[in-house]
Amino acid sequence: MGNDGGSISKRDEMVRTKASVQKVDASLLRQSxxxxxxxxxxxxxxxxxxxxxxxxxxxxxxxxxxxxxxxxxxxxxxxxxxxxxxxxxxxxxxxxxxxxxxxxxxxxxxxxxxxxxxxxxxxxxxxxxxxxxxxxxxxxxxxxxxxxxxxxxxxxxxxxxxxxxxxxxxxxxxxxxxxxxxxxxxDKDEEDKMREKMESRAQHKKKKARTADREDGEVAEQEAKKRRKAERKDETRRRIAQLTAELAAEKA
Ligand SMILES: [Zn+2]
Incomplete structure (x- = not known):
């Protein structure tokens, strides 16, 4: 049934060849x-x-x-x-x-x-x-x-x-x-850990950028408020000047 000595030795040879091919592959991979x-x-x-x-x-x-x-x-x-x-x-x-x-x-x-x-x-x-x-x-x-x-x-x-x-x-x-x-x-295990570290660092950076955006938004909001207050003040001043002028005109 093909289980004669010849095919066994052929099989041995095949296993040996396969092992040495794998060895060559591993060493080529390492070199690259x-x-x-x-x-x-x-x-x-x-x-x-x-x-x-x-x-x-x-x-x-x-x-x-x-x-x-x-x-x-x-x-x-x-x-x-x-x-x-x-x-x-x-x-x-x-x-x-x-x-x-x-x-x-x-x-x-x-x-x-x-x-x-x-x-x-x-x-x-x-x-x-x-x-x-x-x-x-x-x-x-x-x-x-x-x-x-x-x-x-x-x-x-x-x-x-x-x-x-x-x-x-x-x-x-x-x-x-x-x-x-x-x-x-x-090796594979350590690369997985390094990838985790890389990704968590990227997440952290994103979060930081979002916080910075929000802070920028708050600063802009405060500045807008200040501007509106200043505009209201200007408006009041203009109104007073106008009334004063009208009063002066009436007196004249
Ligand atoms: Zn150094």
Missing amino acids: LWTVCRLSREPLQAPVVSDALGRLYNKDAVIQHLLQRHQSSDSTDAIPHIRGLRDTTDLALTPNTLYRPASAGQNEQHSVYPFMCPLSARQMDGMHRFVYIAPCGCVVCASGLQATLTDARGESHNCPVCAREFNAALAKGGKVQGSDVVTINP
């Missing part, structure tokens, strides 16, 4: 996440920016996209959560000293990954967790960053690369919420 712009699919090249979801883009590609967005009839926008450059952070990346473009030919000393951590010199190759610090954009590996944080300082720390102050909640094992530390290319 850390070497290629998510938008243009071009090799990552400074200036590189990231967003609230920790994705990597060439800044030029994002600008191009934003400029052409209103002309595009395509209803599926690749980056709907980026409404302007204000929704991105300029990254301060450290060039990997072992980097050599894949097209230039590789040997075992070369790396296709263009960036590395300035603290640990680890390559940014998807094998280690990397983060960026939102206020300054410095990109470091998470363990390198953790090693620089002391408990004495609570959540507020200075960037170990550029010394700018930031909230280190996430790097200290705290929540994504409130933290200035953003994971680059997070």
